[in-house]
Amino acid sequence: MQRKGTVVIAMSGGVDSSVSAALLVEQGYTVIGMMLTLWSEKGYEAENRCCTPDSLRLAKMVAAQLNIPFYVVDAKKPFYDEVVTSFIQDYQSGITPNPCLKCNRLIRWGLLFGYAKEMEADYFATGHYALIQRDRSKQCQLLRAKDKTKDQTYFLHVLNQSEMEKTLFPIGNLLKSEVRQLAVQFKLPVAIRKDSQDLCFLSGADYRDFLMRNAPNSIQPGNIYDKNHHLLGEHKGLAFYTIGQRKNLGVHSPKPLYVVKKDLENNSLIVGDKEDTLRRDFTVSGVNWLSGIPKKSRIHLGIKVRYQAPILDGYLNLEENNIVKVQLDDPYYDITPGQAAVFYQNDCCIGGGLITEEKD
Amino acid sequence: MKNKPVIYLDYSATTPMDETVLKSMYPYFSMDFGNPSSIHHYGQKAEQALEESRNTIASFLGCKSQEVIFTSGGTESDNLALRGVALARKKDRSANHILISPVEHQAVSSTAKQLNQLFGFELELLKVDRFGMISPEQLRQQIRDTTALVSIIYANNEIGTVNPIPELAKVCQEYSVPFHTDAVQATAYLPMDTQALGIDLLSIGAHKFYGPKGVGLLYVKENTPILPIQTGGNHERGLRSGTPNIPYIVGMAAAINLVQTHQPEWIKELTPLRDQIIHHTLTNIPGSQLTGHPSLRLPNHTSFVFEGIDSQKLLMLLDLEGFACSSGSACKTGNHLPSDVLLTLGFSPQLALSSLRVTLGKETTQAHIEQFLVTLEKTIAKICSRKT
Numbered sequence: 001m002q003r004k005g006t007v008v009i010a011m012s013g014g015v016d017s018s019v020s021a022a023l024l025v026e027q028g029y030t031v032i033g034m035m036l037t038l039w040s041e042k043g044y045e046a047e048n049r050c051c052t053p054d055s056l057r058l059a060k061m062v063a064a065q066l067n068i069p070f071y072v073v074d075a076k077k078p079f080y081d082e083v084v085t086s087f088i089q090d091y092q093s094g095i096t097p098n099p100c101l102k103c104n105r106l107i108r109w110g111l112l113f114g115y116a117k118e119m120e121a122d123y124f125a126t127g128h129y130a131l132i133q134r135d136r137s138k139q140c141q142l143l144r145a146k147d148k149t150k151d152q153t154y155f156l157h158v159l160n161q162s163e164m165e166k167t168l169f170p171i172g173n174l175l176k177s178e179v180r181q182l183a184v185q186f187k188l189p190v191a192i193r194k195d196s197q198d199l200c201f202l203s204g205a206d207y208r209d210f211l212m213r214n215a216p217n218s219i220q221p222g223n224i225y226d227k228n229h230h231l232l233g234e235h236k237g238l239a240f241y242t243i244g245q246r247k248n249l250g251v252h253s254p255k256p257l258y259v260v261k262k263d264l265e266n267n268s269l270i271v272g273d274k275e276d277t278l279r280r281d282f283t284v285s286g287v288n289w290l291s292g293i294p295k296k297s298r299i300h301l302g303i304k305v306r307y308q309a310p311i312l313d314g315y316l317n318l319e320e321n322n323i324v325k326v327q328l329d330d331p332y333y334d335i336t337p338g339q340a341a342v343f344y345q346n347d348c349c350i351g352g353g354l355i356t357e358e359k360d
Numbered sequence: 361m362k363n364k365p366v367i368y369l370d371y372s373a374t375t376p377m378d379e380t381v382l383k384s385m386y387p388y389f390s391m392d393f394g395n396p397s398s399i400h401h402y403g404q405k406a407e408q409a410l411e412e413s414r415n416t417i418a419s420f421l422g423c424k425s426q427e428v429i430f431t432s433g434g435t436e437s438d439n440l441a442l443r444g445v446a447l448a449r450k451k452d453r454s455a456n457h458i459l460i461s462p463v464e465h466q467a468v469s470s471t472a473k474q475l476n477q478l479f480g481f482e483l484e485l486l487k488v489d490r491f492g493m494i495s496p497e498q499l500r501q502q503i504r505d506t507t508a509l510v511s512i513i514y515a516n517n518e519i520g521t522v523n524p525i526p527e528l529a530k531v532c533q534e535y536s537v538p539f540h541t542d543a544v545q546a547t548a549y550l551p552m553d554t555q556a557l558g559i560d561l562l563s564i565g566a567h568k569f570y571g572p573k574g575v576g577l578l579y580v581k582e583n584t585p586i587l588p589i590q591t592g593g594n595h596e597r598g599l600r601s602g603t604p605n606i607p608y609i610v611g612m613a614a615a616i617n618l619v620q621t622h623q624p625e626w627i628k629e630l631t632p633l634r635d636q637i638i639h640h641t642l643t644n645i646p647g648s649q650l651t652g653h654p655s656l657r658l659p660n661h662t663s664f665v666f667e668g669i670d671s672q673k674l675l676m677l678l679d680l681e682g683f684a685c686s687s688g689s690a691c692k693t694g695n696h697l698p699s700d701v702l703l704t705l706g707f708s709p710q711l712a713l714s715s716l717r718v719t720l721g722k723e724t725t726q727a728h729i730e731q732f733l734v735t736l737e738k739t740i741a742k743i744c745s746r747k748t
Contacts, residue, residue: 032680037695069679069680071672071676071679073672073696074672074695074696074697076695076696115673115676117746118673118677118742118743118746119676119677119680
């Protein structure tokens with residue numbers, strides 16, 4: 001058998017990473033399985049979605065079946081320090097964070113990728129739905145997965161060239177249904193778990209309960225106003241609300257009301273009609289360009305403002321210091337500070353950054 | 361990668377079962393399968409095997425046969441000793457003080473903690489020196505008339521240090537306080553005569569000396585106050601109910617025979633290899649420190665910390681290079697926390713996370729050690745060079 005090189009695969013006991021590992025073995029790579037254990041809130045460890053003792057047991061069984069070495073990397077402390085701390089801080093500063101971005105950046109492609117390098121592995125693989133294409137000039141491009149409904153490039157726009165060069169996504173060219181079939185064909189002992197958007201360390205519960213337990217001081221009740229500054233009621237604490245939220249506002253009104261803005265300075269919540277949440281212009285900062293800064297300073301392309309949102313058309317206006325002003329062709333609902341805006345030219349993800357709060 | 365032979369250097373975690381041990385067990389699974397409590401022929405055969413095993417072990421321990429209580433292993437023995445004696449002493453004499461060393465195996469320390477939290481015992485830790493050793497003088501300072509039990513590990517699993525058990529036992533005798541020692545790591549390499557040791561209770565687990573996993577024993581000196589913690593049909597003098605695990609007990613006796621025959625030669629062969637690892641490592645690897653005592657340690661045991669090294673990473677790399685080692689104690693997968701033992705000895709949390717334990721056994725050869733030392737040096741240099 002021809003030597004294809006050594007790959008470290010990040011395993012979780014789930015179907016995606018397990019099938020990825022099996023495919024790599026089948027393709028003739030020398031495969032080493034690794035699994036991160038991430039931080040869980042004390043008393044809620046059993047419910048952590050991605051690294052319960054049960055998923056660890058499953059990942060070990062998969063590795064044993066594939067006859068590959070398997071190691072557990074304890075990332076509890078770095079995960080807490082880097083991801084959970086800033087999750088709490090972000091809510092305290094009025095934005096709605098996306099901790100998976102930080103985790104990918106600092107834990108998966110930080111810590112675990114570092115381990116892969118220490119093992120002198122040629123590649124690092126994960127079970128993400130995304131594709132990497134090497135072009136003629138050896139530049140890597142991040143492409144949307146074959147399964148558009150599962151595409152995870154939104155979370156991967158934080159990578160850089162040297163990471164992409166070493167990264168493999170073995171299931172990026174498969175549909176989720178095909179991955180499930182392969183799991184059956186490979187006879188992999190993976191659990192039937194629901195795909196979940198929940199954050200792993202929230203243990204399936206609402207982030208609001210988590211904040212109540214872990215940052216009670218950050219939760220100060222304040223006033224709810226409409227856009228004309230009429231007092232409508234009291235809110236429980238700004239962190240409990242997110243832009244576009246309609247439910248649980250606690251305000252009686254003949255028409256549905258939505259969170260339009262969080263005014264951190266005055267600790268007040270501004271609500272309005274659905275239309276009031278529509279925005280066309282917003283700023284994105286800390287932009288990471290996957291394949292270099294675009295040559296033109298104004299480009300028309302696709303923009304995703306939330307993981308579950310469609311790709312919207314609009315213009316990017318590039319400014320200094322990795323800041324981009326976005327102008328959508330059509331206004332869109334619930335553009336939320338703290339979430340990523342990710343940029344696409346057709347199927348190619350060219351970069352993205354964090355939506356910042358607009359100062360009036 | 362998986363097909364590469366891996367040299368086993370983790371004998372303190374467990375050992376491969378010896379061929380003679382395995383053979384001794386065969387008849388007792390399906391041929392002489394009886395329950396020793398039964399009246400009939402099958403029962404008699406089983407009882408004979410049970411009692412012969414007990415005699416073999418008693419003669420090794422220099423004790424009476426009825427002082428040997430079979431258990432499921434070292435952990436159960438420790439549990440029975442601590443809980444059983446503490447509760448009996450509380451019942452008989454209202455003794456409510458438990459004195460243990462801060463470098464006990466969790467089987468002892470967690471049991472003591474539970475006795476403290478749920479049963480109202482006062483738990484006190486003995487002071488140790490920087491090698492993790494307890495002195496008789498120190499014990500004398502901390503022992504009381506109301507002490508229910510003293511438990512001090514014979515030889516430490518993480519750092520290999522051997523405690524002066526006979527001297528410690530004398531102090532306990534003066535105060536008439538029952539003295540337990542966890543001898544799980546010690547059995548293969550240290551004096552095990554219970555009379556000479558002067559202890560009241562001693563725990564052993566068979567898989568640390570080429571016997572099967574899942575079987576062990578507690579030596580309980582006659583007239584020691586102790587209550588059962590597992591009740592039922594009054595097996596094992598009523599101290600450990602449950603049908604005895606005959607094939608495994610037979611296997612443990614065979615393994616004890618092995619120790620009795622080979623102990624002097626194992627000590628003679630392994631001590632120089634141990635000292636070679638220690639000397640080579642401390643001389644050639646910058647930032648390395650020995651943990652535990654330099655000479656009063658198990659003949660098969662070496663343990664280190666390395667400045668700036670993450671032991672998770674080191675163990676993975678060594679495994680991929682073909683050497684199976686440990687950070688000091690097993691049972692910690694997925695939880696890379698600094699060891700309490702190393703913290704107690706004054707190592708910083710960061711240094712405590714850089715620990716490596718290399719433990720040898722009867723299959724270890726000079727050639728293994730030489731290959732290992734080359735790889736260890738290279739691997740550590742590699743990890744250090746990558747750090748920029």
